[in-house]
Amino acid sequence: MPVAQPARPIRLYDFELSGHCHRVRLFLSLLGLPVERIAVDLAAGAAKRPEFLARNPFGQVPVIEDPNPEEPVVLADSNAILVYLAGRYDADGRWLPHEPLAAAQVQRWLSVAAGQLNYGAARARVLCLFKRPGDLAWAQEIARGLFQVLDGELAGRSFLVGDGPTIADVALYSYTAHAPEGGVSLEPFANVRAWLARIEALPGFVAMQRMPVPA
Structure with a gap:
């Protein structure tokens, strides 16, 4: 069942000028979910370092870490993240129809x-x-x-x-x-x-x- 609100903020690995990141920021805000934004310095190669590649082997933002499920979730790809957030936190089911x-x-x-x-x-x-x-x-x-x-x-x-x-x-x-x-x-x-x-x-x-x- 969808959960109305997470107990802890969702971490978003983010780049300010990325539209892919913005669609995740936008949806988190539309859902009213708490978020901790972590800036990724793409110009400095931060997305290609081993600690980031462990989260997303493609070396791309955005990535989220959701510590709220029993098994914490690490998920990349902006569209996949939208599907996940809608499925888990949209209690009314308005953002991702089931029909x-x-x-x-x-x-x-x-x-x-x-x-x-x-x-x-x-x-x-x-x-x-x-x-x-x-x-x-x-x-x-x-x-x-x-x-x-x-x-x-x-x-x-x-x-x-x-x-x-x-x-x-x-x-x-x-x-x-x-x-x-x-x-x-x-x-x-x-x-x-x-x-x-x-x-x-x-x-x-x-x-x-x-x-x-x-x-």
């Missing part, structure tokens, strides 16, 4: 978050912010294609699945909201912008740090 079709629709959007969103808007943002080599135009094209589909899916509806927000919305929010930092304008996508505003109006919403938008 088969709704559950499948949430999974569809989690796949999009790991696919088109990651290779599009998230990649374009990394290339612009951190001056990484790569095909920026290709990433921007993927992002615009996704947002065109997303804009159509949101026509006449408030959230991606059902009548209220789910972890599908949380998974897609961060990199969509910060797509302009990768040179992808959201101006053509009115339904997407309205959806972002609805998420930002949710009780417990926390923003991710804004960075400069490239000319």
Whole structure:
């Protein structure tokens, strides 16, 4: 059964500018869960050190440590963390539906978050912010294609699945909201912008740090 509140804070190994980390910070806050944030200095190679690789052999953030179950949990991957937190701490079952079709629709959007969103808007943002080599135009094209589909899916509806927000919305929010930092304008996508505003109006919403938008 889901647990309403943990007795001890969940530890989050975190990087402030990561959208993957932000989606976990956002969901922890939306659930009202206590959290201890542990900054990981990616530039200094902290995620590749043996003590971190013991938590996530892929050497990536975010990672959570939940000391509250009888067997403490260490879990990596932002989408997997969303599923875990919803399953364990969402006592009302609102964030991860159990009805088969709704559950499948949430999974569809989690796949999009790991696919088109990651290779599009998230990649374009990394290339612009951190001056990484790569095909920026290709990433921007993927992002615009996704947002065109997303804009159509949101026509006449408030959230991606059902009548209220789910972890599908949380998974897609961060990199969509910060797509302009990768040179992808959201101006053509009115339904997407309205959806972002609805998420930002949710009780417990926390923003991710804004960075400069490239000319």
